[in-house]
Amino acid sequence: MDIVVLAGGLSTERDVSLTTGNMVTQALREKGHRVILLDVFLGYHDTEEDIRDIFAHSEQASVTVKGIPEIAPDLAQIRSSRKDQSNVFFGPNVIAMCRMADIVFLALHGENGENGKIQAAFDLYGIKYTGTGYLGSAICMNKKIAKQFFRQAGVPCPQGISMKKSERADRFAKTGLTLPCVVKPNCGGSSIGVSIVRSEQEYTQALDEAFSYEDEILIEEYIEGREFSVGVIEKKALPVIEIAPIEGFYDYRNKYKAGSAVETCPAELPEEVTKEMQRYAELVSEQIGLDTYARVDFLLDSENRMYCLEVNTLPGMTPTSLLPQEAAAVGMSFPELCQRLIELSI
Numbered sequence: 001m002d003i004v005v006l007a008g009g010l011s012t013e014r015d016v017s018l019t020t021g022n023m024v025t026q027a028l029r030e031k032g033h034r035v036i037l038l039d040v041f042l043g044y045h046d047t048e049e050d051i052r053d054i055f056a057h058s059e060q061a062s063v064t065v066k067g068i069p070e071i072a073p074d075l076a077q078i079r080s081s082r083k084d085q086s087n088v089f090f091g092p093n094v095i096a097m098c099r100m101a102d103i104v105f106l107a108l109h110g111e112n113g114e115n116g117k118i119q120a121a122f123d124l125y126g127i128k129y130t131g132t133g134y135l136g137s138a139i140c141m142n143k144k145i146a147k148q149f150f151r152q153a154g155v156p157c158p159q160g161i162s163m164k165k166s167e168r169a170d171r172f173a174k175t176g177l178t179l180p181c182v183v184k185p186n187c188g189g190s191s192i193g194v195s196i197v198r199s200e201q202e203y204t205q206a207l208d209e210a211f212s213y214e215d216e217i218l219i220e221e222y223i224e225g226r227e228f229s230v231g232v233i234e235k236k237a238l239p240v241i242e243i244a245p246i247e248g249f250y251d252y253r254n255k256y257k258a259g260s261a262v263e264t265c266p267a268e269l270p271e272e273v274t275k276e277m278q279r280y281a282e283l284v285s286e287q288i289g290l291d292t293y294a295r296v297d298f299l300l301d302s303e304n305r306m307y308c309l310e311v312n313t314l315p316g317m318t319p320t321s322l323l324p325q326e327a328a329a330v331g332m333s334f335p336e337l338c339q340r341l342i343e344l345s346i
């Protein structure tokens with residue numbers, strides 16, 4: 001098949017996405033496909049003639065990827081580096097190349113990519129893509145709305161409130177919550193802008209931080225405990241994985257710096273807890289209508305009460321990412337997993 005792996009873009013998770021894209025590209029090439037790794041925002045060259053027969057030189061046409069720096073990318077700099085300086089999100093030749101592919105593997109994370117807008121645009125362009133459609137993507141991107149679906153499915157999640165920038169209240173008492181709490185952007189990802197708050201003063205700083213990314217934020221009860229994730233493919237849960245950061249919580253650095261978190265799969269949990277977490281993950285996928293794949297994140301407190309945190313509709317897909325580790329635990333190699341997601345989506 002001729003496949004475009006679409007990555008990069010303009011979200012804070014840009015670098016993570018390029019790394020995912022690079023790994024997926026290599027895996028799909030191993031499976032015998034002609035694969036182009038394409039940056040959705042920067043695109044490919046400037047003129048249309050450049051792309052005739054492009055899949056014949058898929059390797060030269062692909063972007064090169066350096067790895068994930070420890071800090072989030074400078075998006076203004078990326079924006080200004082695009083030659084055409086157009087305000088169209090799709091870079092030069094992106095739509096044309098995606099239309100030439102048999103399918104587009106979405107290796108995007110965060111914002112445009114995970115929020116359903118690209119999926120909706122592709123539906124209208126007649127472009128096939130991997131993963132959840134536009135509506136499921138949009139629901140999961142908005143944590144406030146996603147939590148309503150969790151509750152409807154009978155799946156517990158942390159108590160909390162949302163706050164708009166225009167209604168910002170700096171007095172913690174107004175939230176009706178108790179400390180410690182968690183402040184986070186409503187539609188963010190990769191823990192960017194997330195703070196664990198232990199005092200009034202930290203609370204104000206956390207509001208500044210979260211509002212610097214978005215106009216709507218969530219303030220939640222802090223669940224002290226262990227952190228887990230459950231991949232769901234074709235509505236069936238994979239083994240549970242536990243993520244235990246060595247220092248602090250599961251922030252951007254701990255997510256992407258090798259060796260900063262201990263990941264155990266299958267997680268060491270009583271069987272009934274595992275089963276329940278898997279059932280919750282399937283219920284959530286069912287309720288939101290996630291038909292290909294997704295990853296559902298949970299917290300578990302010391303009394304084995306679980307809380308669904310969020311659903312990632314385009315989870316990280318490097319061989320050491322969580323979902324690929326879970327697939328490996330049932331004997332599915334990374335290239336097999338990528339191939340399976342292509343087949344499912346087609």
Ligand SMILES: Nc1ncnc2c1ncn2[C@@H]1O[C@H](COP(=O)(O)OP(=O)(O)O)[C@@H](O)[C@H]1O
Pocket residue numbers: 158182184188189190191192194220221222223224227249250251297299309310
């Ligand atoms: N209510 C909470 N209680 C405890 N920890 C939380 C809570 N919400 C988020 N966290 C921590 O912050 C991390 C990121 O939060 P999450 O809601 O998953 O947003 P993101 O989309 O940025 O991954 C989680 O993996 C967890 O470690």
Ligand SMILES: [Mg+2]
Pocket residue numbers: 190191297309310
């Ligand atoms: Mg998360």
